[in-house]
Amino acid sequence: MQTETGKLMNGAEILLECMAREGVDVFFGYPGGVTLPFYDALYDSHIKHILVRHEENAAFAAGGYARATGKTGVCCATSGPGATNLVTGLVDAMMDSIPVVAITGQVHSKLIGSDAFQEADTFGITRPATKHNFMVKTLAELPQILHEAFYIASSGRPGPVLVDIPKDVFQARGHYVPVGAIHLPGYKVFTEGHAGQIKRAAELIREAERPLVYAGGGIVAAGASAELRELVDLANLPAVTTLMALGALPASHPNYISMPGMHGSYAANMALTECDLLIALGTRFDDRVTGHLPSFARHARVIHVDIDPAEVGKNRTPDIPIVGDVKRVLQKMVKALHETEAELGKTKNGPARQAWLQKINDWKTEFPYDRSRAEGEIKPQHLMDEIDRLSGGQAIVTADVGQHQMWAAQLIRFNEPRLWVNSGGLGAMGFGLPSAIGAQMARPDKLVFSISGDGGFQMSLPELSTIASNQLPIKIIVMNNGVLGMVRQWQTLFYNNRLSSIQLDCFPDAEKLAAAYGFKGRTIDKPWQLAEALEEAVREPGPYLLNVKVTPDENVYPMVPAGGAINEMVMGPAKPVEAGA
């Protein structure tokens, strides 16, 4: 069975063969000394390589590719500084459970441990930054390790896997021996979910008076949007989706509330606070969602479905823990609900359920997100509102980290999963632009907005060159308030307005900056320019840089102060007496 095939190849060619077998069509990277043999082999390969301008952005782009498609994103860097530069992108993928495989070159085996030129202990450095990592020692083990890496990255709870390959392994010659099976006896993937628990969950759903679905990124990772929708429709359940799950239920769905948490909607946070049954699906009770944990959903019994047993009971002890693939579990849960209802009739509490849905709708109507506009200046909310209009729930939007990210998450609606791309768990500034490169490469058919603040944009500035070079038609929107807005917001609210190291002056002229890379750019600062400027950007066949100067001192609301209960939201700026103190 294990026969040698084809011609004699070197390790680099065998690596490319493995990548092709894994369905890799494009990857992101930056060559260097020890990966020279690999890039030499790449010269003859059909696999496309996108040369980024900084290795960190290779990892972010691979993450963007994976987030937009669900396929494993691949990035590559050389030894030493190349590998260390990947680390932030790997941790980002780790925190958000994104399938990424990173290939790093390592110095010649004989030199490992000798402080050789561009040597770093990549295997050691990336151990806590990855779901798993490997160091290849011989050419013979390369295919097995590569396929294991892709399997680990994409199965179970997805995550980043790094494979460190010494230069001599790239150079060694041998035959590609197809790998028959991947055997990882210690890799426990729980998929099915406990049948009895699923049945009990269905019963609880039927009995609840104030049920609420709390859906997280696991729904997106599992490709379980259709199943989620079936559950929501069948049992007429209201639902919130976390920052990682925007689009998992269409924003246009009548039962959809919004995002919960620190900057979530009033209705979402109140629904969480008052529900009597919380159906948590592929979500991890993150502190930015729960706020003060003992107050979180304090009247609720909790059903928690997650593929990772370590997440179940980590922050909140569930009444019904279900470890499994949320897609499979939801299919079974829907079936169980049908059976329960056939046996016992529809929900026990028709009127109570109606009143609950009504209450949520009243909250939604009474306390919507602020979409207000101003006469003489562009409010950030106005910007997001206009992007929302142009997107119509269909565009891919990548965000950086900070205020603009929260406004985008609040105001831009997504009617499908994998349209919203952001660094949720790690909150890595500089993520927006490179992840848009990955997303646009993955989905050339899609309109892609990359929204950044003026801080994060400048962290990823070199990638303008990658975008220009590949003529990626990304609409780069800079929400420019001249400050590190979220830091400023906290300094204003919690540090007596002592504004320390937040001014970002000397922002470059956007038109000239874009022109320097050979594409169009523009700066606007008047509300009447906004719609027209965004439309111009979208019409432009190539990339476009739109620098939007917005109200400098706007803050994101609602806001749950860190550690507070999520029903204790600050709904807007303090009264004028306190303001400007």
Added chain:
Amino acid sequence: MLQTISILVENKPGALLRVTGVLSARGYNIESLTVAKTLDPQLSRMTIVVDVEDRIRTQVIKQINKLINVLQATDMTEIPSVIRELVLVRVRCGQEARTAVLKEAEIFHSRVVDSSTDGFAIEATGDPEKLDEFIEVMRTYGEIDVARSGAIAMSLETKKLRLQPPVAAPVAVQAT
């Protein structure tokens, strides 16, 4: 309270670091750690004694179980088990104390492994608390040197080992 964790782990480079990393990333200090091959030379048995707060003990076990190289991690503190340790003690004592030292060694069921005019080297096994006492006693006879192995543990109940079956690797070059 000290927790004894028994871990069946693949004998692969970095496996030890992955396990201890779960503890060190949370700021826990390891009291003792032993590791050696099992009957299957591809697997090692690790025993870690660590002081983990009650509220995250289950979480730590789950995180260790999640490691790809770990086949099984068990909290031995919670189940019927035998925990044993070995200690080597070199005690320097004068002629007048030799008989007494030998008598004490016998009480602790320990074994003299070297004898010289300076004193003895004694090997003792037992549960770690017993060995603490043994060391205390020996100390009263003179200057001592101590080397402890760290605890090893064995569960007295059979727990089914749940292993992942192999999966097929991608076979054909996919069209791109």
